[in-house]
Amino acid sequence: MSSQNDVVDHPDGVTASADAEKLAALRRTKLAATTILVCCIGLFAAARLLEASLPGLGFVAAFAEAAAIGGIADWYAVVALFRRPMGLPIPHTAIIPANKTRIADNLGRFIEANFLAPGPIRAKLGEIDFAAMVSDWLADPKRSDGLARFITRLAPQAADAVEQSGLPRFLAARMNDQIEQVRLAPLAAELLGAVTAERRHQRLFDELIVALGRFLNDEQALAVMRDRVRDELPTLAGLFRADAYLVRKIVASAGMLLDEARDDPDHPLRLEFDRFVARFIEQLRTSPDYAARAERLKRDFLARPELSRMAEGLWQGLRAYVIEDAGRPNSRIREHLSGLLVNIGSQLAVDPKVRADMNAGFVAMLASFIDSQKSGVATFVAEQVKSWDLDQLTRIIEINIGRDLQYIRFNGMIVGGLAGLALHLGDLLLLAD
Known part of the structure; x- marks a missing residue:
């Protein structure tokens, strides 16, 4: 116990000197x-x-x-x-x-009610530009590289923890449940509707014309056509080689029709193709039969064991890559992460909206934390004074x-x-x- 004439001990020499004065x-x-x-x-x-x-x-x-x-x-x-x-x-x-005990309790309650009240705390925190501090810190390449090194060193432990927690299986199950709830036929109709907007599906028709043109110019395909025509003609017609004549006429007519369809954007064949695609999309959107077929296809696909093995293989491959890369002196993950952190700091410095949102988030988070802990702070202050x-x-x-x-x-x-x-x-x- 110190005497009345002793200066109160302080670890800080400046404070002790001030008390002596x-x-x-x-x-x-x-x-x-x-x-x-x-x-x-x-x-x-x-x-x-x-x-x-x-x-x-x-x-x-x-x-x-x-x-x-x-x-x-x-x-x-x-x-x-x-x-x-x-x-x-x-x-x-x-x-x-x-009255030391009463003074201690009242002091703790006073600090809780006046210094740690939500209004003053939020006002004081609102004066601090947390985003600017984060931006300045991340924009320094050495600091970002140090943070990237720290995160990279934790990557293997994080991967092991994720696997042991069952998170991959949980996510896979959740994803499977979400896919199960998706109605495939209407979704496919919407996707096809977006693809066919402004007649973009006519590019597919152009590819069909090219494919048919190659077919008509293929000698082997023409030989098969001649054989089929010869089989359908009377024997007498075969003596005059009518099969070859008919095939040439068919090929020539088909070629002319394809050339016309290729050069004319409003050709009847193209318009018929438009109507066919529109009817198909509408059937996908409204037909119960199409919807049932799509749902069966979806369930069969999700039930395939190959899908589970593929997902497991992807996770194991990703995990192995992360662990292996994290152990390298010139880790690519670390290099990319360091550059990403520096870029985040630079972008944060020039984006006032993001800075404002980040500051608001810091204020809300810290104010909530202080509000949840202020009773503990008041108790701590009171206990310290009592001790x-x-x-x-x-x-x-x-x-x-x-x-x-x-x-x-x-x-x-x-x-x-x-x-x-x-x-x-x-x-x-x-x-x-």
């Missing part, structure tokens, strides 16, 4: 107040002794007497805050030590506000002296009447 100033003020009080008592005694020969000293005696009484009373009031005056067990003295040594607690308070309290003694002597003069003057006036 406060303690020295407090001692000087106490000495001055006590000296003036002693002077008032001495002045009162001297004035009373000489009052008989010098009646005017009655005013001096009245002032000094009242000043001494006021000074003693205020000395008592100030001392009673911190300790028992002259060690006497006088009731309602040593107020601060006697302080009584002499230490008294010493801390006295060092910080004791000098101002000593001025109460000066004021008490001045006010008391003036009151004594007023009473003495009133007494003389009443006696004169």
